[in-house]
Amino acid sequence: MWREEINDEQWIRLEPLLPPLIGLGRPYLAHRPVISGIIWVLRTGAPWRDVPDRFGQWTTIASRFRRWTAKGIWQAIWTELQRQADQGGQLDWSMHFVDGTIVRAHQCAAGARGGQHDEALGRSRGGFGTKIHLRAEGQGKPMAFVLSGGERHEAKFLAPLLETGAVVRAGRGRPRLRPDRLVGDRGYSYPTIRKYLHRLGIRVTIPRRRNQGPDLCFDAAVYKERNRIERLVGRLKHFRRIATRYDKRAVSYQAWLIVAAILLWL
Template identity: 40%
Template sequence: MGRGDLTNAEWDRLESFLPRGGTRGGRWSDHRRVINGVLYRVRTGVRWRDLPERFGPWETVYKRHRRWSADGTWKMLLSKVQAAEDAADRIDWDVSVDSTAVRAHQHAAGARKAPPAAVPQRGADRGTNQVDPVLRRLAVRLAEVVSSECLGRFRGGLTTKIHLVADGRCRPLALILTPGHYGDGPQFERVLTQVSVPRTGAGRPRTRPDHVLADKAYTSRRNRRYLRRRGISHTIPERRDQRRHRYNRGSRGGRPTGFDSERYKKRNTVERAINPLKGFRGVAKRYEKRAYIYLGTVTLAALTIWLRT
């Protein structure tokens, strides 16, 4: 067993959940060796072609990771481990929500681009505000292609943003990806709906936390209404401009939002969940062209954190 590989105890927790057969009736190659190869790449960030020979052909490791990222196998394994932890009452359901931006490597920008002449240049067509409709459509299509792979311009380069929900023990419960320039507040409802921990016995998956903590980026009325509708208590500070606007409206401004400063101190759990997640070099910098493969990489890193904490 090499450094960072699955231990026997970790392998025993995963082995029964892994697929049994190949796509054409054949047999998969050794799952443990392939998973260790993917873990090595996620941990070190090396090129797939530079994987050590002890993991077998690099094409096998890459294709297995790509396939399991696409069909949801990594997410299924994470759900199984979370279900076992919940059955043992080892999940703290006082959750925290936040996001972190990840710089994309230049090789991650592999989406097809429009030719340079198709993108309107600054200062072109001076004296008229009309832009060729064909060029406009091509520029819009280019922006859609980049956004579909969760790449966006933010702070000097292409970035991807990871939005996550962490439990009270600093472990990621749910993850989503957006382009780097997307705001945090509009993704609040979307990331919380991804929380779904199955029951080991009969019953529906658990989707509702006991309490939610978040910073001022999530203090919109829409997010508070969403939490009240689901019956979830929360601790989110109110921004100064929102407080002033509410005071100016008088009785029409509504009641002041409750805020427990002592409980809010626990919000640092999500920051402490992001730190080990970005300790994986394959997560701290995005090298994948396709968003679903990078999401699989982040999910595998989260799975490793759940196995080892």
Template identity: 40%
Template sequence: MWERIEPLMPADPARGRRWADHRRTLEAIAWKYRTCSPWRDLPDELGSFKTAHKRLLRWAVDGTWARIFAAVLAAADAENDIGWTISVDSTVCRAHQHAAGARKKGESGRSEPADHALGRSRGGLGTKVHLASDSNARPLAIVLTAGQAGDAPTFTAVIAAIRVPRAASGRPRTRPDTVIADRAYSSRAIRAHLRQRHVKAVIPQPTDQVRHRLRRGSCGGRPPAFDLGTYQERNAVERCINRLKQWRGLAMRCDKLAIAYQAALHLAAILIWLRR
């Protein structure tokens, strides 16, 4: 895995001190989020916790994690190893008390949301992770919102985040073949959005929408097409969520900044793809 990821790491700066060992830094960050331990409890053999924490934030701000993730996806696409029947869903990750207390306004130079992707829902303070997975339960796109945010309003942002560069030349691929989602995503706006992009939608209708259509009679129109056999593949996104939540530091958020938490999600996604 390191042989595949080493060429993607940033080069040493032209001036100043050289980077600390990239491999040890990645192992330190992965250890912290796999175990959900405090940064100060980092083992001595993994180096300074300050180095690992600063590197996590610095590479989140300059887009290094996103570039590595895109390069890994491009390599998988070059080998035709991406299943483009994708599934979309979300999961709520409870926030530890250490995740609260950050500044209400995002710091300058950082793409940090004003609410730090933290909000109170029925389960308490948390963050909602919206993601799209390929047919082999591997993440293609990750979007963070506050815990009380709805699924349907974030659907277009998740689809827009799918961007797989071509290994050779050409535009990145952004359009899947089929999108599978549960009843929470059943709306005319979502179906129209997918139809406009020529993407097959496999989304069941909730019972209230079915009753409303039948009540209107012929004015209710035809029911949307639904492929039950394809819908049974929706478990791919559930398995993808389970893979990510095997990292205890992702199952429970302890980061004050959303960019740090999303960087850890990108690292977990990178390692999932490198194990293919």
């Protein structure tokens, strides 16, 4: 077993969620070596042409990654893993964490038709890059991602972040979207955000800035738990295809984030 490959325990959980191999016309290469090749690219950041021969032809691996991205299969797998965790009581809705992090974009990420704005690229103090806005559940596992240009502020994307990643709860009516409490840093400390969260019935643990006066209801003990999303950012950036953006299209880069999230949920 090579280090980059998915292990047996993970494969047992993942295999039932994959599309069937039958009924696809010409001979179809088994899923496991192809997914192992995709994970190898995710971890190393290497170009598709450098995929080792033990995983099969690089064209097959690259084309399946792109087809599954276009069909929403990666997102469906991630959603199903979240649903299974929620059904087993392993998804913590008591508090969720939000944060944003900037990744540098490689020069080959530029040049897509439509311009930088449509592909979540922009220039900030850190240079040319993309900002990942993410939400994590109470145990620090990823729940949702939203991409923007590197210069955009986190507060602008809190609403779409909370409205992304619904979990269908078996036998419990409508899908659940919102946690009981939201924890974020001072970048989210705006009166409009606090009113928005209170309107949704979500308790707020966000420290106020110095010019906003004291917050007598602020829970410092709960706020210390925010390190879980910071550790999640570190785990995501261990994947080199995420730590540096090489993809011209935002949909491809987000697919890499989803594949990484799937691995963290397995």
